[in-house]
Amino acid sequence: MGGGEITKRGSGLVLLAVIPFPEDAAKDTIAEIKEEFPDLEYNYIFQKFEIKKNGLPGGDVDVPADLLKRVNVLVTLSWLPAKESAVPNIKFIQFISAGTNHVAKHPIYTDTKIPLCSANGVHGPQIAEWVVMMDLIHNHNYIDLYKKQEKKEWKHNGELSSKDNVGRTVGILGYGSIGRQVARVAKAMGMNVLAYTASPRKTPESKRDDGFIVPGTGDAEGEFPSAWYSGLDKESLHAFLKLKIDLLVLAVPLTKQTTHFLSSAEFALLHASNPSGTYIANIARGAVIDQPALIAALKSNQISGAALDVTDPEPLPADDPLWDAPNVLITPHVSGVTQTTGERCFQVVRENLRRVRDGRGLVNQVDRERGY
Template identity: 45%
Template sequence: MGDATPPKEHILILLPLPPNQELLNGIKKKHPGVTITYHVLEFKVEFGGEPHKIPDEDFLETTILVTLGVFPSNVKLLKNVKLIHLFSAGADKLADTPVWEETTIPITNSSGVHGPQISEWVILQMLANNHKQKLLLEWQKKHYWGKHAEVGWVRDYVGQRLGVLGYGAIGRQTARVSKALGMDVIAYTASPRKTPESKRDNGYIVPGTGDEEGLIPSAWYSGLDKASLHNFLGQDIDVLLIAVPLTPQTQHFLGKEEFEILGKKNAFIVNIARGPIIKTEDLIAAVKKPAKEGGLRGAALDVTEPEPLPEDSELWDVENIAVTPHVSGMGDTYADRAFAILDINLTNLEQGKPLINVVSRKKGY
């Protein structure tokens, strides 16, 4: 007798995006027998939101669920689901939902798809701050040809140090680009990375990007306690990239004490992770403090606490803080890459291999 035919998968996709038939047909062609049901949802639906007008039968027939965070309130409808693939990198808003607490269904995320575009946003903010782009754009609007003395000297990034708080896909690609600018890079992770294998990135990597072997950092630091964090922040960091997931341990991870340490080098702060990792009022105070007194030279925030940022928030008007509305990860290749992760994991399921990009319920990411 020949090999048994593997069971066919029924994929239910719940996304606020129109279906890309080319991508879906590619999955069907590579995985014969797979069936796909696609529901386009409103973008405002958040993690744990109740899906609208989706028949219970669709959930009951599903073996693989692809979602930005929408699940049925009755998790028994997911009794046949063997994999949930999140169309986002973060899973922090999923932590209190029934699917997280009451099931053991493996969850994978789309970490890795944002690396190139978010790292470009990070570098954009770093260069804009150093080269006084805000001032120059104001001059252009006024049709004003300013004098060199009014701009002052610009220090390039050669020899400056980038500290990456959270050395995942985004941190690794930013490190790669920063090294090309002549920067030194140091990395900080929750757990020690003392072996070559522990420094490897085993998740999804956009070809030609990142730091798969973890060879770029000149030094690695680790720990979730204050002493370990302060040791890392005290390593003469010129630019700090915040790229850690939001967990109970990283909630308000950076505040007055941490900014005072970073202020010794008048560091520039970039946050593309989650707003609540930073104590906003402490950041504002640190940026407003004069450089001679240990103030930060500025910050760039693509995430805030709360989101959306209220119109009357002081953050909007702080001179050296750039704020954007959580857009750094937007890119026209996002869906292609997120479905590429699904494709890889479909193959891994068929071949009995470990899944990639698995979310740990214990760690929260």
């Protein structure tokens, strides 16, 4: 792969952003990038956000071939050139999504060695707030209270049914940037934090977060969990689920190993270890949960409820039985989108431009074999 030399003064790079949000959504950080890299050529093309029939994000967009030949850095959600030869000077591709499973079958992913970087770390604060919001809505029976408000009813049955989080346990499947911010907020509410990762984290170095971190958030040193667990095998997962977890947060990437990570056997274990009911929040991908098994678990009260920002498939069809399952809250994959998302995505771009300039490794580079 080609590209000009990068100096301390500037970059001489050509950057192309093909993204589904207005350029103004990141105007401050883009201005800072242009000031820091005065030789950078910046190009922006708007891609309308659409969900294709296969459930993946996309949208038709026309990118000039002559521009592609000069591009060194591509910033994108889902759009990719058809083949590597279209981008002979590419240095890296920066996705604005936390995961890259939506492009895992694309030739750029499967047949090239072009460095791919995620926006992991960008979405931690807002998604953690979504998780805690949903948990609080559930614990404080807010849906019932809001229905009474709609009816203009000042009515309290006198039952001590609401729960606070002090002393309760949150189990976080996938202790990445999102899980770490959930842990920070949960710890502040007095909760016990249990972390679960794919591979063991037995040393201080292995527990650190080396990815992009929004300042003042997360758990960079891995200090919040009272205990760490790991493994992609069912035996390890089941040992974790036996720990009487009150809030189970799914924040794992979707891979072959994590597809239907939770199914009937796992819901049965959660019920056995916590008969009062585990609450499940899924902000990973819909297919991490066996959806028919989830519906059955909700109907049989094996779990106390579920908050889902992701489903299988997406969009969720209007006639899907999940809509009518008891104690379920569903949002249309929006937990990671706020007014600050655009700025933070380009903060990752800026960090990687600095690292290319300084000859350092890229942040959030995807390991194609692991899938994240």
